[in-house]
Amino acid sequence: MTARTIVLSCENMQKYYGQQLILYDINLELSQGELVSILGQSGTGKTTLFNVLTGMDQDASGTVFRGSRIGYMLQKDMLLPWKRLIDNVALPFVLAGESKKTARGKAESYLSVFGLQGLAYRYPSQLSGGQRRRAAFLRTYLYSRNLMLLDEPFTGLDAITRGQLYEWLLEHKEKLGISILLITHDIEEAIALSDRIYVLSQGPPSTLWPPLQVKTNSGADEKPDPAKWREQTENLREEIRRRIFTVI
Template sequence: MANTPVVHLEHVSKSFGQLTVLKDVSFSVEPGEFVSIIGPSGAGKSTLFNIIAGLDTPTSGRATVGGTTAYMPQKDLLFPWRTILDNTALGLEVQGTPKKEARARARELFPQFGLDGFEDALPFELSGGMRQRAALLRTVVQGKSTLLLDEPFGALDSLTRTDLQNWLKAMWADHDWTALLITHDVREAVTLSDRVVVLGPRPAVVREIVDVDKQASTELELHLLELLHER
């Protein structure tokens, strides 16, 4: 018996007044799958995420999401006056978990996320890569079944970005997460994903859904770049 998709978009369109951002977008994400969404700037990728996260509704079509989602935005959004431990526990506290319990649950994950020993540090004392790991820990500790990652490494230098991509890939394999990633980086999409959804320019349609073949990554990257630059 086939798995029931965790995320299923069926002919989703979204307009803001006279501006159509998404047009007839359809795709699914299976349990435990890592799917990336790429497309030109302004194509509506973040709008699509907002619909999946339940923060917005489609103008037409249907978005079905099984289980619960945790959303990690582009910026780490760590509060500068809170310690790293308090920052990572914040999502649980907002959901109503008592502060002591939230801190204990977050603290358990610090070694896995390479943050052990930095519980009492403030955000300005951490590197950009460590801040992003703290932001992901804050997302993961909430215990949601699906992670929505909106360009989480976009502001990092290339070396740090590559390190975190490899780290995230290993973490995903260990934890059996279902993940949906927005990225402008074709290589990042190929490195991390099982499949890549390629959106065209606004109003965004699904131009192609590509299965990732790790043995032919260079050819695949070139193919995705060609799709992105087609008009």
């Protein structure tokens, strides 16, 4: 068995707001190449947990290990409306000290990989919802090519665009070797995308259940038996629902 390389972990983390305990005894791991979801209802502290993991919120106890710089994509794409697409996605290079010309050249080489060819000089208002999300993914990837934290990145998209982006994300995760931690409140989204799923309990305080395994042979060519997969998926749904609505 190949040893797992941990790229992000959290041990015994607790977070207070004032006197109120919000997150309790949080433990999680993300391995190289994995896509792991944190699933929970609104108000359970998912975004607060992400802020602690990225280091944006340092007022929490416990231990956080970050194996590399983290690219953090918020619920909104946060594209700058006065900048063209190419200048939006080139920002990580500019912030690293590159000239505008060099940054544009480096960013432009990735546009076709992310399905953005021919769109370099459009403004965000001239892009579709899916194109805007892919631009935000690219900018996040260029900031950190190893580790991405995605906070409900598919919110507000129609079902067809969302399905297309699911396929696109899984394909490019494999091609680019990215490790992804995803926040979602959508059970079907978590099952469709994840290798493992952590469920955040109701709170306050909220805590994480031990992870549920979704894909046992991530990246394997053989396809599971459809009937067996349907049964496993339904069992997984039921267990997720039970965990969501159980206070621990």
